[in-house]
Amino acid sequence: MMADQPEKIGKYEILGIAGEGSMGRVYAAHDPFADHKVAIKVQNIPDDGSGASKLSRKMFFNEAHTAGELDHPNILAVLDAGEDGNEPYIVMEFVEGDNTLTEYCTEKNQLPLKQAVEIIYACAKALDYAHRRGVIHRDIKPSNIMLTPEGDAKIADFGIAQRMSSDTTQIMGMLGSPRYMSPEQAQELDTTPKTDLFSLGVVAYELIAGRPPFIAKGFSRLLYKIVNEDPSPPSEHRPEIPPRLNTIILGLLAKNPDDRPESGREVASELVAVFGDLAQEPVDISEEDQFRIVRKLRFFNDFSDDEIREVLKASAWETRAPGDEVITEGEMDNSFYIIVDGAVSVRKHGNEISTLTKGDCFGEMGYLSKIRRTATITAKDDLSLLKITATLIEQASITCQLRFNKVSLETLIHRLARTSERLAMSTT
Structure with missing residues (x-):
């Protein structure tokens, strides 16, 4: 049984218990120096000098030492480690929801x-x-x-x-x-x-x-x-x-x-x-035909032929029927779409705010920042799309990724600028 919740562990201010099990407890805490939320893992390790307690302590700090040297978006970051009194702890990035x-x-x-x-x-x-x-x-x-x-x-x-x-003794x-x-x-x-x-x-x-x-x-x-x-x-x-x-x-x-x-x-x-x-409803179009079609789209004006072929390899060619929802407002999704043929309706809170046609793109906010979709996109007629996800584009060369992200960001900036202009005009 662990002691009551402390007010602080080391320099960290305890906010509450995030999780608990037979092996220990995880606290939600605040780092006053970095001013952000962290998770602190404290393990039940008896201080009895036994072989079991020594192994538990070694495993505990092995995690801090090993994971602390790794920096990858898909590895839980270890930020700090120490002992408070005789109680070892590890400070990690906080993941909401556990x-x-x-x-x-x-x-x-x-x-x-x-x-x-x-x-x-x-x-x-x-x-x-x-x-x-x-x-x-x-x-x-x-x-x-x-x-x-x-x-x-x-x-x-x-x-x-x-x-x-x-050269150190490993846990075997x-x-x-x-x-x-x-x-x-x-x-x-x-x-x-x-x-x-x-x-x-x-x-x-x-x-x-x-x-x-x-x-x-x-x-x-x-x-x-x-x-x-x-x-x-x-x-x-x-x-x-x-x-x-x-x-x-x-x-x-x-x-x-x-x-x-x-x-x-x-x-x-x-x-x-x-x-x-x-991919939903994959279309049987040869790679060369796909290349000839997208080469003409304005989104790819600044891309080299090799870069376009890389994007195509990291894409899914899809078709949608009139009325099909491509994106739903409020959903999490990191896909980015380029309209190859057809048109879509953009609706926010049920109201149509614009129409996008051949050569236009959408979904750049979710693709770039992984936020919830802010509008619903619906096919107005028979629709052909190039669908790209962040997961897939990571397989392309660095040059292609930089070009793609640059054009995506420019598209977002232009769209935000047009929105600001419309808002300014509506208030004058």
């Missing part, structure tokens, strides 16, 4: 496929970042992947993480959560970055299929299945799963590490193609 992937790994509460794939993609990129810096997480599981209110994934809890090259043995262990962990063999990829495969399977890939009664039987039995394809439990996504997940779950993808970056690259598979 929501993890756990609740979405059942058949009754599954996420839409596109959102689930975006989360797997983000985690693959975060793991690739950590692995390139010599860190293996070793405990990837749904409860260690947090979700922000905007739907962004953040990998947390590096307590048993291992450094691939270190059969570590990790049994259901998400790799075959090498189950057999207490050496772990590698591909160990994390196997665990990510288990998480992906649960998130996509709504059930674990390995189900058994008892610890020993579970480990046997992990080491020796292949799971059924996820599509057996969710038929709408694209074949390509099936292949990627089963590849992550290969028994032999050599048969798994080489890196998280490779996984992320493979997932890019899945977004195209999931």
Whole structure:
């Protein structure tokens, strides 16, 4: 049982309890120097000098040391660590809601496929970042992947993480959560970055299929299945799963590490193609025909031919019928759209405020800043669209990304300027 809520821990002013479990407590707190909200994790570690308490303390500060050196948008940031009296604590970025992937790994509460794939993609990129810096997480599981209110994934809890090259004593043995262990962990063999990829495969399977890939009664039987039995394809439990996504997940779950993808970056690259598979009403138009059509659109006036081809590779070509909603006011979405043919109505609070036509674009606010949609966009007639998401455009070259973001930002600035002019005229 932990003590009553303190007023302060170190320099941090405690605002309330954000979460609590058998292992400790997480407080919401205020950093008076940086003037922002943080989360402080305090763990129940008995000060009895036992081997168990020494290991717990080592794991606790291992998280602070390891995660504190990582800076990635999909890894929960560790900001500070210390001891208050004899009580160790870790200060982390605060994620509103304390929501993890756990609740979405059942058949009754599954996420839409596109959102689930975006989360797997983000985690693959975060793991690739950590692995390139010599860190293996070793405990990837749904409860260690947090979700922000905007739907962004953040990998947390590096307590048993291992450094691939270190002179310090590492935390060894059969570590990790049994259901998400790799075959090498189950057999207490050496772990590698591909160990994390196997665990990510288990998480992906649960998130996509709504059930674990390995189900058994008892610890020993579970480990046997992990080491020796292949799971059924996820599509057996969710038929709408694209074949390509099936292949990627089963590849992550290969028994032999050599048969798994080489890196998280490779996984992320493979997932890019899945977004195209999931696009609504994909159109069968050759790449060369797509290029000729969009080359004429004013949005691409300043793009080179190579940059346009890169954007096309990171896009989904969609069609919508008259009356279809493309964007709904109030929803979270980071997609950006360019009208290839047709027209759309822009409505705010039910009132039509403008019409956009061929060559126009929309969705730049959500794309650039990940805020809720401020208007509803509806097809006025047969509509052809180029749909680009921030997730997909990240696969393009830096030059292409800079060009795309520059044009998107200029579009936003011009639109805001026109809105200001209309407001000024209406008040005169």
